[in-house]
Amino acid sequence: MAVQDRRQATIYEVAQRVGVSIATVSRALRGTDYVAPETRRRVLAAVEELQFRPSRLGQSLAEGRHAANGIVFPDLSGPYYSEVVLGYEEVAAELGNSVLILATHGRPDPARKVLELARRVDGMVVMGRTVADGIVAQVAETGVPTVLLARAAVGALDTITADNDSGARRLVEHLLGHGYRRFAYLGDPDTSPDVTDRYGAFRAALADAGHTPPRAPVRCAFDVDAGHRAARRVLAGPSRPQALVCANDEVALGALAAAAELGLTVPTDVAITGWDDVMAARYAGLTTVHQPMRKLGATAARWLHDRMAGSQDAVRREVLPTRLVVRSSCGPHSAETEV
Amino acid sequence: MAVQDRRQATIYEVAQRVGVSIATVSRALRGTDYVAPETRRRVLAAVEELQFRPSRLGQSLAEGRHAANGIVFPDLSGPYYSEVVLGYEEVAAELGNSVLILATHGRPDPARKVLELARRVDGMVVMGRTVADGIVAQVAETGVPTVLLARAAVGALDTITADNDSGARRLVEHLLGHGYRRFAYLGDPDTSPDVTDRYGAFRAALADAGHTPPRAPVRCAFDVDAGHRAARRVLAGPSRPQALVCANDEVALGALAAAAELGLTVPTDVAITGWDDVMAARYAGLTTVHQPMRKLGATAARWLHDRMAGSQDAVRREVLPTRLVVRSSCGPHSAETEV
């Protein structure tokens, strides 16, 4: 007792102190098999005295599992990703798994990082445009259950997404209802599968209604500053669009700021819409499309858990509904449709 | 080649295939010792053929380290925590560590979860009011380097916080400058060390200026809805305060909504301030105190890394500066002080 031992006690020391075998200590601790009450008591006492905590590595190695799973996402910045990750962590932890996170954004060689992550977990979810499909397939082939989130299906993997398609169509219909005909799309459809879908549906909806979609999107990153710069360019240019459809709320928020700077009134001079329905959208009066972020994360965690438990059920694909949230930035409305 | 083996190949199979010992395979792979070029080539070829990936558990057990560290926070919801976590993940990953996250919010028995996390990492940071000091001390005693973030120092642990004190004082001074004398504080100082400090400094600043601080805070959770409800109660009650100082931006955002509902104009009828400077604050014209969230996380990760590397340097304590961001919600200003 005298000198505190810095080293963690091992199961051997506990066994020795009690005068039993390590097998008995293990059994007493996990309650997996018969152990005499008195023996168990003495084991627990020794555990207490020695401050023994079983090594997670030893356990995992012996059990052949990590009791952990991971989530890969492009970036945690922005409310969207963090909400999804939170939803994920919440149920993963509930199901007894530790969660490892990996943000690939801007990192060199994300593939290596993802493969590395795959070696420390029993399962993982890959979100959005993080690594190439080939890498995902490679991970899945190593036997690590994988579920895809907000990204196009790859092979026979469970995939969960939000309904970008209907969301975009409803948004376009609403805007057309306001009478707008000249549109611009802000954001880069190539950097996120979700946005690819949204942009595609946006164009399709316009075409279906007999209107010509813009020639090309105004490419910009998905943050406020990039949206701000892109919007300035578009709004200051010739033949100003009547409506700016933005890839996400951050871009739209930047666009709102740009419009204000240019002395333009929203929605009178230009309508602006976002996507995600982040908190700021509400205060900016931004019309947007709501995504069930927590639920996306939670569902992914649950599905992954099923697969890790060995489920051989048919591949699951689900598209969670989105909801058009009409606020003031898209045009005049008689009554507040949403708050 | 014929049938894909579901099982991961082990180092033994690689060794057998090449006709060398596992030691040689290990050496060839990690490059830690002499291996004949030709041998290495053959090893790498076998690795490729068998799709061998070393087991992280085997490695960790042998090396005696996890190559991972963890962060514990109360909740990821809200932009504040997610930004800190992102800043943390960014540098931790850069330094070669996987990141485990654990949100304690609302979970039963957070202590057990934290202790469990401690067993799977080489070091961890504990943020805010998550577990009792005793648990933190216990973790630290097991030899897992620990750094504290946005929480009062415990024992000889590195601790990093934001400057709540000066922030709150500057805020109060500014509000007094507007002529306000009747204040209310929204938020529960007992649920976050940061807020405890802010509230304390808020009262002290008022007292120092010869004014009487409010008798007690208006306790509410740190989200928009709670802020909204609390503000409604306060604003609709008798002797309406002239200024609502809120524990964080979310509460303040809720308060803004409440004021609007009650037909009160901000800041004419009531001034409202927040804390954190989240994105929405900008669009809501909210006067607030900016915190360097990314930097908090990044610094914690760096310090933790030093400790994990065995640094025995003196205990580090740092208080990162905060910045008063004046917008429209606190009163009339001749020119925009901040955007």
Next chain:
DNA sequence: GACCGTTCCGGAAGCGCTTACAGTGGCCCC
């Protein structure tokens, strides 16, 4: 009293790596 089932426990074999230690040749040098 032989037999059997139950309870309890120890021995030992893994799990998949890393690395200390001990060679074994080959080559160079005096």
Next chain:
DNA sequence: GGGGCCACTGTAAGCGCTTCCGGAACGGTC
């Protein structure tokens, strides 16, 4: 031509657990 060094490789001892297998003790049954 013997000694020494260097490049390279194998042996084996861990790392700290879990769990299979089998043995011992004990009580109850026919």
